[in-house]
Amino acid sequence: MKPRPKIVERILDAIRDSARICVAGHDRPDGDCIGCQLGLTLLFRSLGKEVVCWNEDKVPEKLAFLDPDKLMERPKPGLAFDCVITIDSASYERLGEVGKCIEQRKALINIDHHASNTRYGDINWVGGRSPSTGEMIYRLLRYANWAITPRLADCLFVAVSTDTGSFQYSTTRPSTFMVAGELLKRGANLPAICQEVYHSFPLSRVRLLRHVYGHFHLTSNNQLAWFWLKQADFARAGADQCEAEGLIDHIRAIEPVVVACAFEEVEPELTHVSFRSKSERVDVNEIASRFGGGGHPAAAAARIPGKPLAVQRRVIAAVKKALNSKP
Secondary structure, eight states: OOOOOHHHHHHHHHHHTOSEEEEEEOSSOOHHHHHHHHHHHHHHHHTTOEEEEEOSSOOOGGGGGGOTTOOEEOOOTTOOEEEEEEESOSSGGGGTHHHHTOOSEEEEEEEEOOTTOOOOSSEEEEOTTOSOHHHHHHHHHHHHTOOOOHHHHHHHHHHHHHTTTTTTSTTOOHHHHHHHHHHHHTTOOHHHHHHHHHSOOOHHHHHHHHHHHHHOEEETTTTEEEEEEOHHHHHHHTOOGGGGTTTHHHHHTSTTOSEEEEEEEEETTEEEEEEEESSTTOOHHHHHHTTTOEEOSSEEEEEEESOHHHHHHHHHHHHHHHHHHOO
C-alpha cells in the first residue's frame, strides 16, 4: 500500500476518537451504499464501538442476505454521536430523513465517489475517479490494517461489483479487479453473491419489467428511450419501489438507444428521474445537475418537483438538446 493520504489520516483519527458512530446512507440505497454501510457497521462493532446503521429506506430484497441481523434501521431522532459517516451520498439532501436525525454530532465524515459531491461534511473524502465507494472503503480498511472478515468481504464485494455493472462499465479500472480478487481471498462468497444479486428476482419485479417492456417509448431516431412507473403500477405488480432498481438498464441495452430515462412517481407532484447514457457524447450527470440532481457521466438521477407531464417535457427536451448538440 502507498503511504496514507492526509484525508485518510484525518478520517482514521476521527474514528479512533469516537465511541458513538452513525453510518448513514442515501435514500433508495443501491448495492454500493448498502454494502459499504453494513461493512463499516460490522467493522466498528468488532472494534467495540457503539454504532447504528441508518437509512430512510429498507434494504432491497435482493440485498437482504447481507443483513441477516437486521443492522440496517430507520433513523431515530434525539440521539447524539461523536461521529457520523455518510456513505455514497453526493449531497446532504440525499440522506432524506436521516439528515434530520444526525444534527447532534461532533464530526461529519463524507465518503463518496460521485464527482458531483457537494462537500457537505467536516471531512470530505471524494474519490471522483473511483468506480465505487466500496473500493474506497476497502482502501480505508487496508490503510488502517483492520481485519476483513468473510462477511465484511461479502458486503464490499457487492458494493464494488454492483456499482461497476458486474465489472462491465467503462469506469471499471485494473485496480477494481485487484480489489475484487483480494476480497475473494478474504472469504467473499462469489457463488452466493451472484445468485442473490444477479440471478434471483421476486415475481413482482418481473411484473414491473413486463410493464416496462410494454410501455416504453422511443424518440430522436430511437436514440432516446424512456418509461414511467406510477404508484398504481407498483400496486398492480405487488412491488416495492426498491424493485425498480436496474429496470432502466433493460431499455438502455436496446441497440440504437444512446440515453435512457426512467420516470418514477414519488408523490403526485414529485418525480424521481434516472438517467443512463452509453456514449461519451452525452454526459447525463450534466443533465441531471440542471434539475438539482447528479451522479456520473453515464448514470445519474434527480428528484424534480412539478406536474408529471411538465417534468417529462422538460427532461425529454434537455436530453434531446444534448443528443443534438454532440457531434
